Amino acid sequence: MGSHKHGRYSIYIRPISYFFDLSIINGLGLLYFFNGIVDPFIFVLATSGSWVALSLFSKFYEVYRYTREITIVSLIFRQILLFGLILFAFSGFYRELNILPKVIIKYILSIFILIALLKFSMYYLLQKYRTAFGGNYxxxxxxxxxxxxxxxxxxxxxxxxxxxxxxxxxxxxxxxxxxxxxxxxxxxxxxxxxxxxxxxxxxxxxxxxxxxxxxxxxxxxxxxxxxxxxxxKKLKYEYYDYIPILSLRDIPLDYPVNQFFKRSFDIIFSSFVIVFLLSWLTPIIAILIKLESRGPVFFKQSRNGFNYKEFDCYKFRSMTPNKDAHLYQATRGDQRVTKIGKFIRKTSIDELPQFYNVLFGDMSVVGPRPHMVSHTNMYAKKIDKFMVRHFVKPGITGLAQVSGFRGEVETDKDIIGRVKYDIFYIENWSLLLDLKIITKTFINTIKGEEKAY
Incomplete structure (x- = not known):
């Protein structure tokens, strides 16, 4: 056996990681909690046992040489969140210990920072070791x-x-x-x-x-x-009694727990935008739109959403009222776009009313962008796998949009690229991925995008 290892020390990495992580958890516990009230033995036993049990459940230490950085970040967030919930439950069970919530929060944040630094340091040091010294190969x-x-x-x-x-x-x-x-x-x-x-x-x-x-x-x-x-394909492996069954596509948002987290995030995020942004911005935009042209402040358009169901998608009106608005999307230099319309389209302000769609449950903050019904019918016939996008709710922003496929569809290559990224998002959804897309959307909005017209 030894002759087959070729300097591979992976067998030792997991025990070492356990040792350092538990040392951080219990060392910080000594700093924050061991003040003569908390019994060190009970605390160490409870926290260490919980951490090990959680790591087995969440596969926290199943990080391999080919594991991506974003996967590691996701593992850390999930582990620390669950551990924090257990710690709060522990403090509630032992009320006589009088552990303050703010102390627990500081403790959890300290653990998160130190363990994240340790995990990524080990990850990159191993990469450097393999590259520079040819070890662990x-x-x-x-x-x-x-x-x-x-x-x-x-x-x-x-x-x-x-x-x-x-x-x-x-x-x-x-x-x-x-x-x-x-x-x-x-x-x-x-x-x-x-x-x-x-x-x-x-x-x-x-x-x-x-x-x-x-x-x-x-x-x-x-x-x-x-x-x-x-x-x-990305297949899901299941058993019906003793019969192995392969499902063509495993969609994370088919699981109730993931649906709950995504819907909760949508409600919180959209409510925040509506209360703290749209509450004062809407009257200003409404006045500017009315001063330039007659017509409604909001533009309502039927689009296809989850399970191909049609819904009314809302936007601030950026064009003069015209009969072609439901058939043709805006193009570069489009004469239908008003002056204020150019500004709100360039800054994506025209999309903000869709947070009401999110709150009502027709859309999500992040997901495949919905198309006009006429375009959906057209693309469904000519673009392979286009309909897969309707397995989840459409979004205000999406992976395709932050990857260079927003705005006007000029060629089939544009819509094919959009579908490819949308399917990747559907099959690899996570809250962390949603946050990454939202952050990138905000940065792109500040910088300005070429196809935002």
């Missing part, structure tokens, strides 16, 4: 050559910080030179750690032989899905 081979295995090979070679040393890619279609037994000998001789197989490049018989070899020689075996089959 894994030696790989790939069985099968196609577009995806070429991309994987390039990933291994161009990202040394992840700690992979790629030895060889075997072309299984080269019948004259490829021999599975010879491949196995190479893996043994070169002390390969991980074997990556292109699922479409091996027969079932070859696949079984590779699986048996990996099991019998303590090798890690991973598969690359075929680029044209269903296995390239």
């Amino acid at each position: 894994r030696i790989t081979v790939i069985l099968g050559r196609n577009k995806q295995t070429n991309s994987l090979e390039n990933f291994f070679k161009n990202n040394p910080e992840y700690g992979y040393i790629h030895k060889k890619t075997f072309n299984t279609k080269d019948y004259d030179s490829f021999d599975l037994e010879e491949c196995f000998r190479f893996i043994r001789q070169e002390k390969i750690d991980e074997i990556y197989c292109a699922a479409s490049e091996l027969s079932n018989k070859q696949m079984n032989r590779v699986v048996d070899f990996a099991d019998n020689n303590l090798k890690i075996l991973k598969f690359l899905p075929d680029n044209k089959d269903i296995y390239s």
